[in-house]
C-alpha cells in the first residue's frame with residue numbers, strides 16, 4: 470500500500486455511475502480506482518466529478534482549549550467530563566483527567582470554549598483558571614503549575630436549517646450517483662462523534678466487501 474501525502478484531488482472520472490480514475494493535481498497520470506473512500510466534505514468530490522453542488526458555507530466556530538496542571542487534587546473526583554450549561558461562563562466542556570486514570574499522580578484538567586475567531590484573544594488562561602475555581606472544580610487555594618491555551622480555528626459549524634439541508638443534498642447527490650464511493654465522516658452529516666464515524670466507516674467497508 471502507498472500513502473500519498475500533501476496531494477489534492479483535481480478530477481474524478483465516472484463511467485456509468487462508477488469512479489474509474491482519480492487525477493491528482495501534482496501528477497500527469499491518473500490512478501485506477503476500484504473504490505473511493507471519501508472522508509473530506511462531499512462538495513469537494515462533487516466538484517471534481519462535475520456533479521451539481523449546493524453551495525453551503527457555514528459559519529465556523531473557533532475552539533479554545535485550556536489545559537492546566539494544578540498543585541492540589543481536583544474537587545470533583547468522579548466525573549470524566551462535564552458539560553457546562555451555566556450561562557455565566559463561556560466554558561462548555563471540562564475534562565478531568567485524574568478521573569479517567571485514577572493511578573495518575575498529576576492533577577490535570579482541560580476547559581473548552583467556542584467563540585468567533587476575533588474573540589479568541591478575549592479569553593485568558595488566568596480568567597478560565599479562576600472560573601474553574603468558581604465552578605468548584607479547582608480548590609480556591611490551588612496554584613497553577615503549568616498551562617497551555619490552544620486556539621483551533623474552523624471547528625464546529627454553527628447549525629442552521631440551510632446547512633443541514635445543503636449537507637444532506639450534497640451527500641445524497643454523491644451517494645446516489647456513484648456506486649463505488651463510501652462517504653465517510655462528520656461532513657456527510659450522518660455522524661459527528663469519533664466513535665460513530667469509525668463504526669460507520671467499518672460497517673460501510675464491510676458491506677462493500679460483502680457485496681463483492
Ligand SMILES: Cc1cc2nc3c(=O)[nH]c(=O)nc-3n(C[C@H](O)[C@H](O)[C@H](O)COP(=O)(O)OP(=O)(O)OC[C@H]3O[C@@H](n4cnc5c(N)ncnc54)[C@H](O)[C@@H]3O)c2cc1C
Nearest residue numbers: 508509510513532624625653654655656661662663664666
Ligand atoms: C473542536 C472539536 C472537538 C471535538 N471533540 C470531540 C470529542 O470530544 N469526541 C468526539 O467523539 N468527537 C469530537 N469531535 C468531533 C470530530 O469531528 C470527530 O471526532 C472526528 O474527528 C470526525 O472525523 P472525520 O473524519 O469525520 O472528520 P475530520 O477528522 O475533521 O476529517 C476531515 C478531513 O477532511 C479534510 N478536509 C476538509 N476540507 C478539505 C479540503 N477542502 N481539502 C482537503 N481536505 C479537506 C480535513 O483536513 C480533515 O483531515 C470534535 C470536533 C471538533 C471540531
